[in-house]
Amino acid sequence: MNDFDLVVIGAGIVGVSSALWAQERGLKTLLCDPNLPGSGASYGNACTLAIYACLPVNSPSVITGLPYLMASKDSPLSINYWHALTHPRWMLSFLNNCRASKVEHIAASLAGLLSHADAGINPLIASAGAEDLVVANDMISIWTTQKGWEGSKEGTEMRRRLGVDFTELSSDEVLDLEPAIRLRPYRGLRFTGARHLRDPQAFVTRLYQRFLDLGGTWRQNAVDQTEPRKDGVMVHLGRETVSASRVVVTAGAHSKTVKGSGAERLPLETERGYHLVYKNHGAKISRPVGWNEGGFYTTPTDGGLRLAGTVEINRIGAPMNRRRLAYIARRGAELWGPLDGPVEEWMGFRPTFPDSLPVIGPSPASDRIILAYGHQHLGLTLGGITGRIVTDLAEGRSPNLPIGAFSPARF
Ligand SMILES: Cc1cc2nc3c(=O)[nH]c(=O)nc-3n(C[C@H](O)[C@H](O)[C@H](O)COP(=O)(O)OP(=O)(O)OC[C@H]3O[C@@H](n4cnc5c(N)ncnc54)[C@H](O)[C@@H]3O)c2cc1C
Structure with missing residues (x-):
């Protein structure tokens, strides 16, 4: 028996949305971040749900x-x-992805995900009572x-x-x-x-507050290392170690620092x-x-x-x-x-990533570790739908939209 069903590593918009979706669906969830929720890239963006x-x-x-x-x-x-x-x-791969045929594929993949963005974030807005923001x-x-x-x-x-x-x-x-x-x-x-937020950090904080109200657990600590096992993952945060059935890495631009997660290998x-x-x-x-x-x-x-x-x-x-x-x-x-x-x-x-697509899917290190980061200019917009997909994957369900283009295995 693991301590948690899901451990979410990183409390930006992607992590907090994932934690709230998971807790809403009844998964016992731990969210951790050395900093306050919504204080990374999710703090300072242009506020548009684009x-x-x-x-x-x-x-x-x-x-x-x-x-x-x-x-x-x-x-x-x-x-x-x-x-x-x-x-x-990264540079050469980025330039390679500037060719017309690649751009067409990237834009179509992003458009597909964006067409579900409202369906990912609206339930969170309603649940957290964040309509005023x-x-x-x-x-x-x-x-x-x-x-x-x-x-x-x-x-x-x-x-x-x-x-x-x-x-x-x-x-x-x-x-x-x-x-x-x-x-x-x-x-x-x-x-x-298109909509925009009056204050993105207040928005993430409102979702986080709802996560806590639903019984979610929070640790203000960085995760140094994850160790996949047969029946779960050991997660080391400072002096504490917890076990989880599944882990999701949502540490945004810092995701490579989570050792053992497979994120260190991706460009x-x-x-x-x-x-x-x-x-x-x-x-x-x-x-x-x-x-x-x-x-x-x-x-x-x-x-x-x-x-x-x-x-x-x-x-x-x-x-x-x-x-x-x-x-x-x-x-x-x-x-x-x-x-x-x-x-x-x-x-x-x-x-x-050099192809401007996020990774959302099982890690090359273990299918008990889900990677969900790399949302480039669109994390605020795509955090909600990413959280829903992550929760589907954590429950062992297939998401109701195609996510093959975002597979970490493409690297
Ligand atoms: C100038 C600018 C304008 C933008 N405008 C928009 C916009 O209008 N619309 C839009 O949709 N997007 C926009 N974006 C992009 C958007 O802000 C990002 O894509 C999004 O915030 C990424 O969210 P995240 O949750 O992945 O990362 P972050 O918000 O950066 O969160 C990652 C979290 O992980 C934590 N962390 C790091 N290491 C660890 C660890 N080892 N253990 C635990 N936690 C860890 C960090 O402390 C951080 O809190 C903009 C970005 C910028 C810079």
Whole structure:
């Protein structure tokens, strides 16, 4: 007899959603994290439940535009060359996944999972009484140059083919929706049905609180090691060891640190992202605005106007890159006009595989260990559905959607 039916390692949106789904279904569940729930990448994101966002960062234009993207100071992408040279496997595989045929497969796989995202998160919102933290007011994505808009057409067509719900907006229509924009938009897309969170950490905390109310167990401790056995898994957290029928690794960008889990063998890297919060400007807009040329979102949150995004390829332990923050501040002022000093500066770690798909499935180390991480730009959106799939797998059931594309065995 094991101590727990399920041990969940990592309490970001993916882990807390998994723990709540499992506890709701009656599995005796332990959730552990050295930090407070929702304080990793799930804290600082752009707050969007982005059910439309099936296009990966991988794209043929990354290959053609790479020299410009890497040389320009105005680029939303930054690469640390030393890190790139010392991690050739991930870099080459990422570039390989920028070929058109691969992108089509990635987008279709993400669109399939995203089409179930609401069904994964809505029951958790209802269970935790978190409706007040969710705003249903669509999202708009804007282009401020003709070149940018023309360059996005193939992606827009792919979205259409994959059934994403959106309408095209003229420049005036964008400004009718969000009159505070100061840089004249060229065109936009309005994604109907998209929602956003007023405060992602408060949201994760609400789900976590519900998990505890249902009798879930919490340990504020890191898991150092997992040891699969025939009838379960031994889990070492600091000085304590517990046994579980199954374990799920949901430690986001840190998942490789869980020894013995099989996660150490998979090619996970991080795309570092940044945010700035401007307290007095929260009422400027009524929905998230994604600026394509800028590479960041602007979202109205309880804490103020949050400008979040950009991609920096560098190691987790490298210091915060202040040039990235300066970039967002400067381009934010271009888009919105002058903004007062930010009240918050943040850097966080998106967990990303070279094919921009998460792993959700049994580990190569043992089928008693489930791996569920690598949600790159979409973890907030996909946490709920991932939690439901994890719980199905932990119960030995087949999920009611295809998950083959997310198998860890693809590596
Ligand atoms: C700037 C930015 C903007 C974004 N915008 C959006 C958006 O609008 N919409 C969207 O859907 N997604 C967005 N994302 C992506 C999203 O935030 C992530 O995909 C998501 O938060 C990942 O969740 P997670 O639970 O896997 O990881 P995390 O939230 O990072 O949680 C992992 C947890 O594991 C814990 N941990 C680490 N090691 C151990 C261990 N050994 N034992 C136990 N616990 C451990 C950590 O302490 C952490 O709490 C954005 C990301 C960034 C950076």
